[in-house]
Ligand SMILES: Nc1nc2c(ncn2[C@@H]2O[C@H](COP(=O)(O)OP(=O)(O)OP(=O)(O)O)[C@@H](O)[C@H]2O)c(=O)[nH]1
C-alpha cells in the first residue's frame with residue numbers, strides 16, 4: 001500500500017512537472033554581465049540587487065535583494081568567486097554568479113545575472129542602490145462622462161463633460177484621450193478638447209472634453225464611451241480605459257406641421273387618333289402639381305412603341321440612351337407645364353404612347369424625401385395605309401427606292417466634300 | 423443659346439480647332455462629317471488663319487469658307503516681327519471675316535506661343551477685337567517643347583508678354599512639354615495633345631450653355647478667369663468605369679488631368695469645377711468635401727453639376743493661377759536664350775568685319 005502510494009506520488013509529480021515545463025513554452029533567458037561598485041545596485045523590474053560588501057583578499061561579496069524599495073531585503077547572500085545563488089522573481093527566476101572582485105576607489109564585483117522567464121521592462125545599474133531606484137506601479141485612469149440633461153427634445157442642446165482621474169498607485173504617462181463621433185446628434189460646439197499625450201500624477205484629475213451636442217432625431221440613445229490609452233512610469237502600456245455611457249432620451253416635438261404631399265397629375269393627349277402611315281402625330285404631355293408641396297428630381301420618360309418614331313419635341317426633352325426624357329430640378333405647387341412632341345407613324349398598326357413620371361418631395365414630417373410615381377397612357381392611335389403605300393407595293397419601287405437612296409447619299413457626300421474642300 | 427467665336431492662328435491653332443471640329447462630329451473616324459451633325463449647343467463659328475497654305479490644306483474637319491489664307495511665302499519662319507507686319511497689312515481682310523459672322527457673347531483664340539504666325543497674330547487680333555467689341559476674349563496658348571530651341575523659347579516669352587498687354591480677359595495655358603508623356607512620334611503626340619485640349623474645350627462650351635446646370639454659367643466663368651494673374655489652365659477627368667466622384671475630382675486636379683504643370687493647391691487662385699454623370703455618382707457630400715478641400719487652399723470655387731443618366735463621372739476644372747513656377751522657369755531659360763542669340767549675332771557681325779578686311783584685296787593681284 002505504501003509502495004503503491006509512493007509510485008502514485010512519483011507519477012503525479014512528473015505530470016505536474018511536465019505540465020509546468022510545457023506551460024512555460026515561451027521560456028526566455030537573458031544574460032547581463034555587469035561590474036557593480038560597492039553601494040550600487042542592479043535593477044530588474046521592481047527588484048534591486050545591491051552590492052553591500054566586497055572582500056578582495058577573501059574573494060567574497062555580499063548581495064542584498066530588495067523589492068519595491070522596501071527597507072528589509074528579501075535575500076541576503078554572501079558568495080565566493082564562481083559561486084552563485086538563485087531567487088524567484090515574478091513568474092521567473094534569477095541566478096546571480098560572482099565572476100570576480102576588483103579594488104579601486106570603490107571596490108567592485110563583476111557578476112553574471114541570468115534571468116529566466118521574466119518579462120523585463122526595466123534593467124540596469126542604479127547608482128546608490130535600491131533607495132535610489134524608480135519603481136513602477138499601476139496607474140488607473142477613471143473616465144467619467146456626464147451630461148447636464150438626459151431628457152430632452154429634438155433640436156435641444158446638451159453639454160457633455162468628460163473627466164479623468166488617476167486612482168492608481170503610479171503616474172500615468174503618455175495618456176491619450178479620444179472621444180468617438182456621436183450618431184443621432186451633431187456637434188454644436190466644442191469647448192474643450194485635451195487629447196494629450198500628457199501625464200497624470202497619482203490622484204490627479206483633469207477635465208478632458210467639454211462639448212455641446214444637438215439632438216437631431218427622437219429616440220433613446222446611448223452616448224458612446226470616451227477612451228484613454230496610457231502607460232506607467234516605466235512606459236508599460238496598460239489596457240485602454242473607457243468611460244461610462246449615459247443614456248439620453250430625445251422626444252420628438254409635438255408635430256405642429258401637417259404632412260404635405262406633392263401630387264403630380266399627368267396626362268398625354270394626341271392631336272389625331274387615326275393617321276396615315278408616314279404622317280406625324282403631335283402628342284402633348286401635361287403635368288400639374290395639385291398637391292401642397294413642391295416636387296423635386298422630376299423625371300419623365302416617354303415610351304414610344306415600335307412602329308412609331310420620335311421625331312422632335314420641346315427643347316426640354318433630351319434623348320438619353322435612346323429614350324426621350326425630361327428632367328426638372330423642381331416643380332412648384334400649382335405649377336403646370338406642357339411638353340409637345342411629334343412622332344412619325346412608320347408602320348401600320350394600333351399603338352398607345354405611355355408617359356412615366358417619377359418624383360420626390362419633402363413631406364415636412366419625415367426627414368427623408370418621399371418618392372412617388374405615376375404614368376399615363378394615350379387612347380389608341382390607328383395607323384392606316386398612306387396615299388403612296390399602294391404605289392410602293394408595286395415591285396418596281398422595290399428597285400427604284402434603293403437607287404434613289406444611293407443617289408441621295410452620293411449627292412450629300414459630294415456636297416459635304418465641296419463644303420470641306422480647301 | 424450662346425454665340426461663340428473660336429479662332430485658331432498658325433499651324434498649332436489651326437490643328438487644335440480642326441480637332442475641336444472633329445470631336446464635335448462625335449464620330450471617331452474622319453468620315454464622321456459625311457454622316458453626322460456637329461453637336462454644339464451654342465452657335466459656334468470656327469475660323470482658322472494661317473500664312474502657310476499647306477497647313478490650311480492639311481485640315482479635314484473645318485469648312486473651306488472658314489479657312490483664311492494670308493499669303494506670305496510659306497509661313498513667317500518663326501519670325502514674330504515679320505508676323506506682326508503681315509498682320510497689319512491684312513488686318514482689314516481678317517476683321518471683315520469676323521464682322522460678317524454676326525454678334526458674339528464670348529471668343530476663344532487658340533495659338534502656339536512659339537511659332538511665328540500664330541504667336542504674333544493672336545495678340546494683335548485680340549487687341550483689334552477688344553477695340554471693336556465688348557465680349558470677353560480668352561486666349562488658349564500652347565507652350566513649346568523645351569528642346570525645340572532658343573528661338574521658340576524667346577518667341578514664347580515675348581508672345582506671352584504681348585498677350586497680357588493685348589487686353590485679353592485671360593490666358594489658358596497648355597504645355598506641350600508637360601503633355602509630352604502621351605508619347606509616340608511627334609505627329610501622334612501633337613494629335614494626342616490636340617485631342618486633349620479639344621475634349622476639354624468642348625466640355626467647357628457645353629457647360630457654359632447648359633440648361634440642366636446647377637450653379638455655373640458664362641458669368642461665373644468670367645469671374646473665375648478674372649482671378650489670379652490672368653493665367654489659367656484646365657483639368658479634366660473622364661471615368662471609363664465605375665469610379666467614385668471623389669476620385670474623379672482628385673484625378674482632374676492631379677498632373678495627369680492638367681494641361682499645364684502646377685500644384686493647384688499652392689498656385690491656384692479661383693476655380694470652377696463642373697461635374698457630369700449619372701445621379702448615382704453625384705453624392706453632394708463627397709462633392710462638397712472635395713470642393714471645400716480645394717476652396718480652403720485656393721479661394722472661391724464655383725461648382726456645377728450636370729445630371730446625365732447612365733454616364734460615368736466626368737470632371738472639368740478651370741483654375742486661374744496666382745503664381746506659375748513652371749512659367750518662371752521657362753522665362754529664365756528664355757532670358758538665357760535671348761542672351762545667347764544676341765551673342766551669336768554679335769559674333770556674326772564681327773565676322774562681317776573680317777569679310778570687309780578681305781574685301782580690301784578685291785581686284786588686286788599679288789606682286790612678286
Ligand atoms: N500641341 C500642338 N503643338 C503644335 C502643333 N503644331 C505645332 N505645335 C507647336 O507650335 C510651335 C510652332 O508653332 P506653329 O504654330 O507651328 O507656328 P506658326 O504659328 O504656324 O508660325 P510659322 O510657321 O512660323 O509661320 C512649336 O512649339 C510646336 O511644338 C500641334 O498640332 N499641336
Ligand SMILES: [Mg+2]
Pocket residue numbers: 432433474477497498537539
Ligand atoms: Mg506654320
